[in-house]
């Protein structure tokens with residue numbers, strides 16, 4: 001190992017468990033998800049922003065004699081959680097819709113009446129970049145406060161070229177400013193804008209704008225890594241989704257999809273056919289859709305917080321997806337309409353109690369497989385030599401406590417590339 005380092009190493013000492021998730025730098029499937037690589041009696045050394053070693057403390061101390069030490073006080077160290085699905089840039093929270101649903105109006109009915117996504121679109125169009133940044137900054141740092149170190153952030157409440165570019169510029173500025181790792185996704189196909197719903201020709205004009213103007217403009221400016229489409233009955237059809245996502249791929253963007261969230265419309269099959277990086281939601285996926293995903297590299301990202309918050313009893317068939325060897329990821333879907341929680345460990349709790357995942361499966365789904373859903377599995381999501389030192393420290397003595405204290409926040413600190421990202425009042429000394 002080279003000795004000419006700019007900064008000395010850092011050793012994370014006094015850890016009860018290091019949950020390494022060590023293994024291949026790609027999505028894990030089937031039985032591979034059962035091993036979260038839990039190690040005891042070891043610490044973690046970080047050098048030049050990367051994990052340098054996971055080994056007994058005495059070894060680390062002799063290897064890195066000039067290291068500073070962080071006393072983890074018997075906590076559990078995990079890879080920083082990777083939240084691969086959020087809609088983190090919005091204006092007003094939509095709390096009024098929760099009572100409307102309780103009174104019997106369902107999510108799509110609220111949208112048909114001009115609420116839902118349309119309501120956030122009206123709102124965001126009226127806000128300038130500075131206001132959106134001021135709103136998003138503390139919200140994204142709330143996600144970080146629960147142990148998340150990588151956040152995918154979608155646009156999708158603008159639905160005009162200018163308002164989508166405005167949103168993506170906000171994401172780009174936050175990427176530079178915040179200590180958390182951010183991955184930007186263009187979701188101009190989040191809804192058919194109300195002004196394009198009046199006729200088939202007008203609807204077509206918006207799809208044309210997406211394909212011929214918006215996607216090329218976003219790609220040319222380097223403002224997004226992925227493009228996404230809400231493929232759902234009443235929103236984008238499978239054919240429209242195919243056209244939009246093909247244009248995105250041709251422009252050099254990766255492909256993600258909102259697929260089979262509320263109805264089985266063929267979204268999973270399309271995601272598999274296009275070999276999308278991820279197909280997300282899948283609460284209504286068919287057996288045929290599961291089989292199609294099993295034959296692709298696509299990560300199935302399930303979002304149990306959304307189903308919980310919408311008051312639905314159906315959940316994505318996570319067990320059947322795992323049994324079919326489809327790689328499974330968990331994410332928050334943080335957004336103002338269907339999942340306003342920043343609490344990723346709560347989603348792990350739902351993963352275990354509602355989706356019947358083992359703790360190891362839930363942890364792998366929230367780290368390695370979340371990273372794979374963002375094409376980052378070769379550098380984040382594991383505590384392994386050479387990986388970015390993106391770490392989360394929790395005030396628990398056993399990883400099984402992470403989904404157990406549901407709704408609580410046990411995150412003490414997070415680190416991105418070895419640098420402090422979030423630190424709670426329970427200071428790490």
Ligand code: NIG
Nearest residue numbers: 116117230333335336337338
């Ligand atoms: O993932 N389904 C579409 N998009 C979001 C909801 C967005 C909203 O209601 O504002 C979702 O659930």
Ligand code: FE
Nearest residue numbers: 085087258333
């Ligand atoms: Fe979503």
